[in-house]
Amino acid sequence: MWEAMLTVILRFVYLLSLALWIGSIVFFSFLAAPSIFRVLPREEAGKVVTAIFPKYYWEGIICGGVCLATSLVLGVLNRWSVLLLVRVVLLGLMLVATLYAVVSLQPKIQTVKAHMASVEGLSPTDPLHVEFGRLHRRSVGINSAVLLLGIVVVFVTAFTMKI
Numbered sequence: 001m002w003e004a005m006l007t008v009i010l011r012f013v014y015l016l017s018l019a020l021w022i023g024s025i026v027f028f029s030f031l032a033a034p035s036i037f038r039v040l041p042r043e044e045a046g047k048v049v050t051a052i053f054p055k056y057y058w059e060g061i062i063c064g065g066v067c068l069a070t071s072l073v074l075g076v077l078n079r080w081s082v083l084l085l086v087r088v089v090l091l092g093l094m095l096v097a098t099l100y101a102v103v104s105l106q107p108k109i110q111t112v113k114a115h116m117a118s119v120e121g122l123s124p125t126d127p128l129h130v131e132f133g134r135l136h137r138r139s140v141g142i143n144s145a146v147l148l149l150g151i152v153v154v155f156v157t158a159f160t161m162k163i
């Protein structure tokens with residue numbers, strides 16, 4: 001009896017943290033950031049987004065850690081399956097990618113930005129502009145990969161959850 005209740009609680013916590021993680025990626029990437037850049041001048045919009053990024057990534061790390069931990073406990077309690085193992089691996093990849101973005105990539109982007117007076121004032125061939133563009137593309141790629149993997153995790157979760 002207690003195992004059944006614990007399973008329901010773990011599933012709830014897992015689903016809530018997964019929804020918050022994927023929802024924050026969708027909200028920030030497709031609604032908040034584009035709106036901020038549409039309303040504010042580029043330099044000011046960049047400052048706002050820069051202030052949001054650490055919180056955005058740490059929310060992903062916390063939610064990802066909770067998703068991974070609850071999935072592992074569910075695997076121990078309710079017997080492992082191939083789909084549950086796939087889910088754990090995908091969540092692990094998402095979490096590692098998010099950690100890389102916040103621990104390695106974002107500090108590099110901030111260092112390059114600190115050396116630039118303005119992105120708009122730089123020539124497209126300026127080494128700082130080129131480096132910023134390269135790091136930004138990598139950041140967008142990682143964010144996109146985490147979102148796509150998250151969608152796959154939602155799909156896999158649909159097969160592993162019992163009604």
